[in-house]
């Protein structure tokens with residue numbers, strides 16, 4: 001019999017994005033040779049540099065300060081707004097479509113998103129967000145590659161968080177070495193969400209990402225992946241220290257279990273698989289009791 005038991009030091013970490021408050025922005029941060037995060041502590045978007053200009057992935061919230069942060073971020077890495085050629089959206093919620101009308105005007109970029117998500121963003125905006133003030137130029141479909149220059153972003157339709165939500169596989173390089181990042185497009189379980197559908201999409205996403213050799217993840221909600229902390233590390237990283245965004249496929253799949261676990265906890269209070277209205281939530285019951 002062993003004398004001492006060695007336990008995992010990891011604690012469940014259910015940090016949630018704080019909405020409805022003014023979250024501080026972090027400095028524009030390069031996390032790969034060709035990928036930059038623009039972020040405050042609840043929402044993030046990404047600038048993906050290609051040989052033909054920039055793909056902006058998601059666009060944070062529809063307020064002036066988010067618009068200003070995105071324009072500043074583009075300037076911070078040495079580009080002009082007109083160098084953004086494509087704006088690619090995960091889904092049609094206001095914390096991701098941002099000031100789309102103003103952004104399209106400033107950049108001249110084409111808006112790529114799912115058809116169902118465009119309808120959601122324009123006709124069924126949720127929360128305190130105004131409807132999206134722009135229309136899509138290109139509808140992305142399941143399995144599409146969005147191509148700009150030598151860069152191909154792979155699109156995977158992953159209904160769950162919203163009915164037409166998209167996740168992406170994003171190719172990047174770190175000191176010239178190629179990596180692939182998974183971006184799980186919709187994270188939270190909002191009222192009405194079908195948890196079984198969410199889990200089915202997660203399984204599909206895991207399979208496609210594993211086959212593609214995805215070896216890292218980014219999130220449009222930094223609390224989900226310690227994005228603020230990892231960006232800070234990237235700003236201060238020492239020579240030869242591994243990039244905190246570079247994992248292995250095994251670690252990537254392990255990270256995704258946090259979304260699976262979130263669903264399992266919710267199923268305990270919503271065994272029919274449909275997320276109840278918020279007033280019915282009993283957060284303490286939703287946690288695994290250890």
Ligand SMILES: [Zn+2]
Pocket residue numbers: 091093161186187
């Ligand atoms: Zn959302």
